[in-house]
Amino acid sequence: MLNKRMTSLFLAGAMVLSTAMAGCNAAEVKAEGEKTTITYWHIFPEGDAFKPVHDELIKRFNESQDEIYVEDLGISFFDFLSKMDTAIPAGTGPDVAFMDLTDSLRRAEAGVIVNLTPYIERDGVDMNQFYSWTHDAGTYNGDWYGLPYSGGGRFLVYNKDMFEEAGLDPEQPPKTLAELEEYADKLTKLTDDGEIEVLGFHPSLGNVSFRDYVLNRGDVFFDEAHTPLINSPENVETLEWYVNMTNKYGAKQVQSLKAASSTTGIDPFLAGFVAMEVNVVDFYKKLSESDINYGVAPMPGINEGEYATQGGSFDLEIFDHGDQDKIEAAWEFLKFMTGEESQQYWAVENKWPSTNQKAMESSEEIKSDPVWQVILETMEATKVTKYESTAPNWWNLLAPELEAAQLEQKTPQQALDDAQSAIETAIENNEALN
């Protein structure tokens, strides 16, 4: 009895399985006129401010195609990477994903993304349409593993009304770090109890860190041979300035101001807490929607006109699932999304700078907008810190040391010495494991 029942159960199961497998086979054999469907994951979920423009681009691509169909999925930025991290090893990831150009080497080394160089050469895609710094960020031994999508460096934003109140010319933003400090002194306003009402400038409020000031001075964290130079005399000097600027107007109060802005999630510049702040260039959209009378300027340098800003870029990468049809289809989609026309539409409509230099410089809207002009200037001065495959976590080891220096638990020299040795150890450990 029992056996009979088991057999019938087994048979039923086998039948279900075989029909399912037959279904799979049917799907794999592409019928005449059927489209190749590729999946695309990105960081613009329902309700995201940048989504409508992004949707429109996908729609335009799908309408232009009779062979390819792109099925997209928007995932909140905060969940995106963890979702990708679990999907990639499981092989359930998308064909195309919106990733970070500066760490594409990690995925390239693991062999999960497609080397695009043969396709670029075959189709004669002009890589010079992308800003030169994206070449620094995204190529490894001359090979590309993703096409730059959008990104940029940082700029100085300042409150024109506060400038006027402090007797400063709102059309003359600071051009050097010395000027920046001088302006900050004038702009800082204290209440009668000595509490900070308006902070002139703080080196890490906004979207900026110690990294930016190091690159700004033309210094580095690693040399060409990937040797860490964390505690170079130049970097120690930069950290001394950074710590001084952090604590100049009262360390405790500024600390709590920082805590307040991270608790509430409100940008301190938009909240009217600070008069000048360094932020990423795609902050433009938020600025344009705020009621603050703002101005923008390139990041001040040590000497006038000598400056650089730390940048980054997203990119579109193709994940290799072993299906050449899909890779070809994905490649068509990549070319469309990063091309001049799409990128110009993206930049102008979303006020989010494009890494496609041609798209940025050929737009009439961008030409006639003074804010965009500052952004264009900034884009030329953008630099990147590359992915260090022997110490991918170097920043995590440095950041707490910077914090210790800012809290004055360690001198800048001591903090950077400690970071240097921690990173050297990490590199040794990495070598021991590989």
Place this chain on the structure above:
Amino acid sequence: MSSNKKGQSTKIKRRENLTGYAFASPWLLGFLVFTLYPMCSSLYYSFTNYNTMKAPKWVGLRNYIIIFTSDPLFWKSLWNTIYYAVLSVPLGIAAGVLIALLLNQKVKGMRFFRTIFYLPTVVSSVAVSLLWMWILEPNFGLLNNFLKNFGIIGPGWLTDPAWSKNSLILMSLWTVGGGMLIYLAALQDVPESLYEAATIDGAGAFTKFFKITLPMITPTLFYNLITGIIGGLQVFSQAFIMTNGGPSYSTYFYGYHLYNKAFTEYQMGYASALAWILLVMTLGLSLIVFKTSNKWVYYEGK
């Protein structure tokens, strides 16, 4: 005859066993697939270099050697975790017993208070953490505003490295409701006759507490101590949400180090080794507590 009977009884036994296993099978399956298998594979990964994308590479004991010889963050995070556990576990037990004692009084509206005290345990730790960020905010937070009334300028609870760990310990008392409920049950099990006898003998409230109540609830204390130690060593989410392990590593707990290695640096092998070290330490501590238990845990009827 007898052999036949015997055969029948084993048959019944076998069938009963099978039925038992069949009923337990959903749990067994879950245990095998979601607990035993991941545990075994993490033991294997702990001897490999595995970044989730490439196949794991066997490196022998090297992960363990690096952890013990050249990972300063391992020691730092271990120290933070021990500090947290050593303070928060006894404090949590003391607070739990205290509240349970209060709730054991025969006062009106006791059920209401019981619910109120238990409620925070039900709330997700993420929501609680966000709530506490507002309470502990140095400028306009509830706590510092309250202290201001007494002319005290409160510290940067979470932004000052000298305070941050203590703030998290303070916060952990928020969820003593879970332990409290168990103590309350234990308190209600203490026979009334013991108190009556003590009263006749002229014992005061303190003597009664230390000579009767406390010994009688030691089995419960023992249970909560063990689970408290295990939970304390795994502390993670508060630091992850509220302080990001900072300022300057002051709330960088063992679980945080493990998380960082696994999910921001993609060193799954290394993280697995960390997890196994934690398991061994937890086991060791639990064993010590078990060994000492016959010295202080009192079981009725023994």
